[in-house]
Amino acid sequence: MNWAEVSIRTSHEATELVAEIFHDLGASGVVIEDPELLNNYIDSGLWDYTDIPRADQTDVVTVKAYLPVDDELDEKLRSFEERVKAMAESGVACGPCAISWNEVQDEDWSESWKQYFHTEKIGGLIVIKPSWEDYEASPDDIVVELDPGAAFGTGQHPTTALCIRELESLVRGGMTVFDVGTGSGVLAITAAKLGASKVTAMDFDPTAVRIAGENVLQNHVEDIVTVGQSDILKSFEGKADIVVANIIADIILRLFDELEDHLNPDGRLLAGGIISERVADVTAGALAHGFAIEKVVEDSGWAVMVITLGEKA
Numbered sequence: 001m002n003w004a005e006v007s008i009r010t011s012h013e014a015t016e017l018v019a020e021i022f023h024d025l026g027a028s029g030v031v032i033e034d035p036e037l038l039n040n041y042i043d044s045g046l047w048d049y050t051d052i053p054r055a056d057q058t059d060v061v062t063v064k065a066y067l068p069v070d071d072e073l074d075e076k077l078r079s080f081e082e083r084v085k086a087m088a089e090s091g092v093a094c095g096p097c098a099i100s101w102n103e104v105q106d107e108d109w110s111e112s113w114k115q116y117f118h119t120e121k122i123g124g125l126i127v128i129k130p131s132w133e134d135y136e137a138s139p140d141d142i143v144v145e146l147d148p149g150a151a152f153g154t155g156q157h158p159t160t161a162l163c164i165r166e167l168e169s170l171v172r173g174g175m176t177v178f179d180v181g182t183g184s185g186v187l188a189i190t191a192a193k194l195g196a197s198k199v200t201a202m203d204f205d206p207t208a209v210r211i212a213g214e215n216v217l218q219n220h221v222e223d224i225v226t227v228g229q230s231d232i233l234k235s236f237e238g239k240a241d242i243v244v245a246n247i248i249a250d251i252i253l254r255l256f257d258e259l260e261d262h263l264n265p266d267g268r269l270l271a272g273g274i275i276s277e278r279v280a281d282v283t284a285g286a287l288a289h290g291f292a293i294e295k296v297v298e299d300s301g302w303a304v305m306v307i308t309l310g311e312k313a
Contacts (some may be wrong), residue, residue, distance in 0.1 A: 002069040004101050006080065009060050011095035012036075012301065014087065016275050018063045020250045021083045025076045027065035034061045036301065060095050069103055077101065123165040126190055131218060142193050145218050146186055147211070159272040162297055162304035163246050164190055166270055170242055170306075171196050178202075178240040178262060180232060180255065181247040185212030185225070191242070192221040200240075202230035233258040240264065246272035246304075253285040260289075260309060268294065269307040279303045 006027075010018055012034070019030045036058040067076055081099060088094040119129045121141070129135045131147040167187065171177065171194040179188040179201040188201035201216075203209050206229060213227040230236060232255050233243075241264050245252055252271045259269060269291075274282055276298055282305060283293055292310030296303055 002103050002105060003066040004069050004073055004077075005064055005066055005104050006077065006101040007062055007064045007099070008084065009062050009096045009098040011059065011093050012061055012275070013277060014092050014094045015061050015063055016248055016250070016278055017087055017092065018084070019065075019248050021080060021087075022063070022065035023248070023251070025065075025067060025080060027067055031064040032061060033064070034058075034301075066104075122161050123168045125168055125194070126164050128164075128186065142190075144186060144189050144193060146184060146189075146215055147218070157302075158300040159274070159302040159304060160186065160246060162299055162302065163187055163244060163270055163272045166295075166297065166304055166306060167191055167194060167242075167244070170268060170270065172241075173197070175241040176200075176238070176264075178233070178236050178243045180230075180236075180243060180245040181251070182212045182227070183208050183246075185215040185227065187244050187246060188212065188225050188227075189215060189219045189221055191244070192224040193219070196242075197224065199225040200228070200236055201225055202228045202235060204229065204231050233262050236262055238262070239267070241267045242270060243267065244270045244272075246270075249274045249278035249282050252282055256285055256289045256291065259291070263309060265309060267309070270304065271307060272302075272304040274303045274305065276301050276303050279305065 008018055015032060022030050067073060084097055084099065088097055119127065119133050119135045121127045125140060125142045127135065127137065127141045127143045129143050129145050131145050135143065137143050167190055171191050173195040175196045176198045177191040177196045179199065182188050182201035182203045185201055188199045192199050201212055203212065209227055209229050216222050216225045216227055228235060232251065239262055243259065243263050245255055252274065263269060271282065279296060286293060286307050290310050292308045293305060294308050295306040
């Protein structure tokens with residue numbers, strides 16, 4: 001299949017709003033090229049950036065998404081342009097708002113990024129290892145072998161890394177975990193390897209479902225992790241001790257309507273994919289539903305929130 005790589009140069013403030021527009025148009029995820037994050041990664045020494053210079057200008061963020069080249073593409077592109085224009089007219093500081101797109105093959109965008117994805121110890125225990133690299137694990141390492149393919153989630157984005165570190169603290173043996181918007185399956189597999197006895201991992205995108213299933217098999221946790229397709233929590237059955245949702249703030253706000261039916265009274269929602277500017281919105285949404293904010297952790301402009309049922313518990 002051919003894909004339209006749709007790209008917009010925008011501001012930090014508008015990044016998540018643009019991601020929500022892409023989601024509404026059917027994109028399963030976005031690629032965010034944030035020069036500020038790039039500089040942070042280069043400075044960390046964790047990735048091999050020998051050919052990539054530090055960015056001098058960090059105000060403009062490039063957000064990309066991939067839409068199938070089909071009969072609906074022209075209408076989706078028009079809709080995207082109209083909604084971005086409306087967002088700018090509403091007073092949001094959108095930056096340049098320069099939109100472009102080009103046609104690419106599956107392999108062009110699902111393979112080229114591999115040169116930047118290397119083995120990394122994310123938390124105190126979890127090591128994320130690309131399936132194509134060798135790694136000699138230490139006795140304390142818990143290795144998650146990953147091939148994200150066309151799905152999203154390598155463990156090296158700040159919000160995914162924050163979720164992994166929180167899972168190391170939260171997961172206990174015998175727990176049930178729901179992973180909403182599982183992407184590559186990295187958080188579901190992490191939960192299983194940390195001791196969860198039952199993990200349900202679902203995504204709206206069938207490509208992500210396929211890739212997550214392959215990664216589950218690669219990590220030999222198929223007896224623990226069940227993979228499927230769902231719109232937020234609609235297809236999940238029963239209740240979990242931990243619900244993980246590493247998506248975006250606006251989807252998390254929608255998730256609050258379904259959370260109480262799927263979270264044990266003493267359970268926790270681990271919500272990620274939230275830019276720091278939207279923490280207040282997510283907090284307000286949680287409190288409006290009677291939930292409580294237990295913890296907020298931020299890194300490089302991104303936040304992860306631990307939320308409980310509060311007074312409803």
